[in-house]
Amino acid sequence: MKVAYRICALIIIISVFGKAKEVVVSHKVEIDYSELADEAEINKHNILEFLNKTRVQEKYKRLFGTLLNKLTTYTKATRRGSTRRIVFGVNTSIAAVPWQVSLREKTYPICGGSIITALWLLTAAHCLLRSRPNDLSVRLGSSWKTHGGEMYDIKESYVHPKYIRNTKVNDVGLIKLYSPLRFSARVLPIRMVEKGARMLADQAAIVSGWGKLRESGPSATFLQSSTIMTIAMKLCRHSGLDRNPIDPASMFCAGSFSQPAPDACQGDSGGPLVSEGVLIGVVSWGLGCARGNFPGVYTRLTNPVIWDWVYGLISRTSRTNNTL
């Protein structure tokens, strides 16, 4: 039983019980974001305002609904087609979650992250502790962990000043690219949840990444995603996690109490948790992976201490270039 950050290997989520019969389904979930991407590209220099438009939020929300349906249908179909094989996550094209990036240290994939503006990517603080920006890079626009899409070098990385390593409080970090991204249907920003927004329990959310497919198992080569539910803090604190303090201000739980339960795993850290087309959390830590009674723990982006820090950095434009 190890409480662990979810750095280093990848996400979710296939467990095989007993004698599993392999079903070969080369199907993957996709969504068409091209219209939104064209608009985002035109508005990339005021992308935060663009993402905050009601009309744009509705589009994201609608596409999120479509994605949720597809994931559910696909998961069911996969289950039907197999014996005793439970699939927690499914192959998911980057075209379904185009804000997802793979963060690498000297080309080795360590974490996930999310595109939030053309220059800034959001990840977990603990993903950035070991390495200097020079050693970091990101792959984006690819469903594959090891090829495709584009690689970008990192100019600057920032860890939340109130991040505490021992308690995992305020586990959020930012990385800045050298030059703005070109948005497309496979490279798209996601809006961060509103500061102080009330978060509800039992909301469907989608977590994605290339982390481990099961606890102590191999990590994914093709992007995985899974539908999980936000969990009331009260329930979460009474779960197996309660031996390890959950800070309700800077963390929340999501997953399922059924067993085995979809979950993020090592290598998914820093990756997105999206609900209603809005980024609500960052994959942070867990107790093992996908054990029904231990949900995953996510960084709570609505927390003003976290939100203000993120927003403050990303909304600062190129002022730094104008120093005397």
Ligand SMILES: *[C@@H]1O[C@H](CO)[C@@H](O)[C@H](O)[C@H]1NC(C)=O
């Ligand atoms: C998922 O993708 C991998 C890599 O392409 C493939 O080997 C596997 O069969 C796919 N699984 C399903 C269930 O589609």
Ligand SMILES: *[C@@H]1O[C@H](CO)[C@@H](O)[C@H](O)[C@H]1NC(C)=O
């Ligand atoms: C988004 O727009 C609303 C008004 O529509 C405003 O109250 C809110 O502060 C804006 N949020 C951001 C992050 O700009």
